[in-house]
Amino acid sequence: MEHNRSPYPDAVTFQGPRMLGICSLTSSHRNTSLLVLVTSMTYLVAGFTAKKLLRSVVSQGLVKLNWGMLCLLMNTSAADLPTKYDLFFRIQLAINVQIPVEYGGLGGKAVYIDTEGSFMVERVYQIAEGCIRDILEHFPHSHEKSSSGQKQLQPEHFLADIYYFRICSYTEQIAVINYLEKFLGEHKDVRIVVIDNVTFHFRQDFEDLALRTRVLSGLSLKLMKIAKTYNLAVVLLNQVTTKFTEGSFQLTLALGDSWSHSCTNRLILYWNGNERYAHLDKSPSLPVASAPYAVTGKGIRDAVSSHHKRARVT
Amino acid sequence: MAAAGGGGGGGGRATTSGCGLKRRYAPHDQEEETMNQDQSSKEDWCGRLWNGMDLLKDVTENKHVLPTGLEGIDTLLGGGLRQGQLTEVTGPSSSGKTQVCLHSASHAAVKHMGVVMYLDTSNSFSPSRIATIIDGTNDLSDQRGFDLPHKERLKTMMRSIVCKSVFDIFGMFEVLHQLEVSLLNDKVKSGGRKICLLIVDSISSLLAPIIGGKYPQGRSMMISVAMILKKLAYKHNLSVLVTNHMVSAGNGAVKPALGESWKAVPHVRLVISREHGSNICTATVLKHTLLASGRTAKFVVPS
Numbered sequence: 092m093e094h095n096r097s098p099y100p101d102a103v104t105f106q107g108p109r110m111l112g113i114c115s116l117t118s119s120h121r122n123t124s125l126l127v128l129v130t131s132m133t134y135l136v137a138g139f140t141a142k143k144l145l146r147s148v149v150s151q152g153l154v155k156l157n158w159g160m161l162c163l164l165m166n167t168s169a170a171d172l173p174t175k176y177d178l179f180f181r182i183q184l185a186i187n188v189q190i191p192v193e194y195g196g197l198g199g200k201a202v203y204i205d206t207e208g209s210f211m212v213e214r215v216y217q218i219a220e221g222c223i224r225d226i227l228e229h230f231p232h233s234h235e236k237s238s239s240g241q242k243q244l245q246p247e248h249f250l251a252d253i254y255y256f257r258i259c260s261y262t263e264q265i266a267v268i269n270y271l272e273k274f275l276g277e278h279k280d281v282r283i284v285v286i287d288n289v290t291f292h293f294r295q296d297f298e299d300l301a302l303r304t305r306v307l308s309g310l311s312l313k314l315m316k317i318a319k320t321y322n323l324a325v326v327l328l329n330q331v332t333t334k335f336t337e338g339s340f341q342l343t344l345a346l347g348d349s350w351s352h353s354c355t356n357r358l359i360l361y362w363n364g365n366e367r368y369a370h371l372d373k374s375p376s377l378p379v380a381s382a383p384y385a386v387t388g389k390g391i392r393d394a395v396s397s398h399h400k401r402a403r404v405t
Numbered sequence: 406m407a408a409a410g411g412g413g414g415g416g417g418r419a420t421t422s423g424c425g426l427k428r429r430y431a432p433h434d435q436e437e438e439t440m441n442q443d444q445s446s447k448e449d450w451c452g453r454l455w456n457g458m459d460l461l462k463d464v465t466e467n468k469h470v471l472p473t474g475l476e477g478i479d480t481l482l483g484g485g486l487r488q489g490q491l492t493e494v495t496g497p498s499s500s501g502k503t504q505v506c507l508h509s510a511s512h513a514a515v516k517h518m519g520v521v522m523y524l525d526t527s528n529s530f531s532p533s534r535i536a537t538i539i540d541g542t543n544d545l546s547d548q549r550g551f552d553l554p555h556k557e558r559l560k561t562m563m564r565s566i567v568c569k570s571v572f573d574i575f576g577m578f579e580v581l582h583q584l585e586v587s588l589l590n591d592k593v594k595s596g597g598r599k600i601c602l603l604i605v606d607s608i609s610s611l612l613a614p615i616i617g618g619k620y621p622q623g624r625s626m627m628i629s630v631a632m633i634l635k636k637l638a639y640k641h642n643l644s645v646l647v648t649n650h651m652v653s654a655g656n657g658a659v660k661p662a663l664g665e666s667w668k669a670v671p672h673v674r675l676v677i678s679r680e681h682g683s684n685i686c687t688a689t690v691l692k693h694t695l696l697a698s699g700r701t702a703k704f705v706v707p708s
Binding site: 301302304305306308309311312313315316318319347348349351352353354355357372373375376378379 | 497498499503504507526527528529530531533534537570572573607609610611613614615616617618650651652653659662682684
């Protein structure tokens with residue numbers, strides 16, 4: 092596939108082999124060295140890496156998103172271009188779900204529902220290549236064994252396993268989610284549904300606010316049912332707005348309290364100085380925690396090395 | 406006058422319902438007959454008539470209190486969730502409502518109080534979290550079965566929590582109807598114990614898509630669900646715990662969702678909130694049938 096070579100060098104050096112498909116989310120106070128390998132099909136592990144095999148394991152926790160809804164909050168202001176870091180998160184999820192089971196992933200397919208049109212295929216290809224390179228780097232012994240498995244590890248296969256829907260209005264969004272149940276009945280190996288900006292079409296030009304609340308809560312119940320019936324994870328992305336209360340500006344979730352009530356877990360991505368952080372705000376089984384991460388040419392990785400990171404776009 | 410009396414008398418002869426107006430014009434013997442019929446049919450319908458002493462005896466002997474396992478809430482509620490009553494826990498997002506439900510369920514399981522039925526609408530029932538909570542309280546419990554190995558004890562405890570996912574209001578009606586039928590037929594669940602606690606995590610998510618707008622069907626369904634839950638609580642001596650969320654009330658304040666009609670439904674209402682980034686939550690009593698409202702307490706959700 093023809094694509095422009097990224098400006099990032101190919102030989103990006105990391106400090107050790109990385110185990111893909113394991114998310115690390117840690118609290119700033121805890122320094123436990125717990126690592127759990129997730130291979131069961133009921134758990135989908137979100138995007139980015141955790142473990143250094145050779146070095147000692149420092150400050151790790153684990154986030155397992157099992158069939159529930161994860162609501163990701165992006166720290167974007169109202170009128171700017173889709174900034175790159177949130178895009179990577181969604182794409183990283185769509186790619187990571189396809190890691191074959193023998194390498195620790197789930198070997199499933201992904202459904203990507205795009206409302207804004209910010210799905211950049213070249214970047215997906217790049218991340219898929221980076222993911223494959225890391226797999227091969229981490230499991231070098233299996234290189235000789237499964238030559239048939241090798242053929243699957245092509246970026247083209249990863250791209251072919253992403254089902255992409257592009258919707259342009261809120262009626263189309265409701266229609267796609269209604270259709271999704273039938274679609275998932277036919278394609279049983281989908282393991283994740285990513286909805287890019289579920290609230291985009293509901294934020295502007297929606298006159299009847301009570302109707303908006305009803306429609307959105309109906310949508311979230313349908314998505315919950317899909318997540319439970321077909322045993323997959325649903326990831327929704329949303330935006331953050333500012334609210335002026337008691338003399339200070341506070342960041343709150345767009346679309347209000349009833350929407351924030353309907354998700355099972357909530358993860359907030361934000362900048363802290365020059366570091367990107369992810370903060371687990373709501374979860375039924377895990378305590379509140381945050382962890383740094385970095386966006387590199389290969390996708391999202393732990394914030395270990397300071398080179399090859401994308402700078403903050405202000 | 407005579408025509409009216411005659412017409413009324415004719416009407417009175419035909420009636421068998423307890424309509425007082427018609428009875429006045431009925432001849433005397435027929436009046437007694439209809440009244441006796443009314444009495445027996447009334448007894449079949451609503452059970453026997455209670456007097457105050459019966460009620461007091463029933464309350465002291467049968468209506469126990471199920472502690473939630475979280476100390477602050479238990480002191481606020483005067484012991485815990487009362488049997489026969491509907492308790493509502495409301496609060497803003499991520500304030501600990503699901504944790505209160507999970508703790509009540511595990512506490513009821515650990516103390517072998519009976520079967521817990523957990524109706525989950527947001528996929529937030531987490532068996533690993535329940536196991537962690539049970540493990541946390543297990544050292545203190547000296548209930549029967551202490552000679553069994555730890556895993557066996559955990560299994561028997563977790564088996565008494567039944568979890569069902571409901572994703573729309575009609576599914577909810579069906580589940581409650583099935584529960585009612587099986588309780589009426591006196592079928593005991595999972596191991597010969599009766600159900601003692603019914604938890605509906607987030608009844609407001611089920612009702613949010615139908616409430617509002619100009620059609621009143623949504624509100625009537627909400628009131629039907631409320632009536633069924635209270636009937637179950639009263640007839641079968643359960644405590645019912647539901648959760649609700651908050652909506653904005655204008656001027657930056659928040660109020661519990663589901664509107665004015667819902668306010669009269671629960672017997673006890675609690676509002677909880679959590680400070681940002683800590684485990685300490687505050688609970689306030691919004692409404693209570695026995696104790697004063699407006700009292701607050703702090704409680705900690707153990708991790």
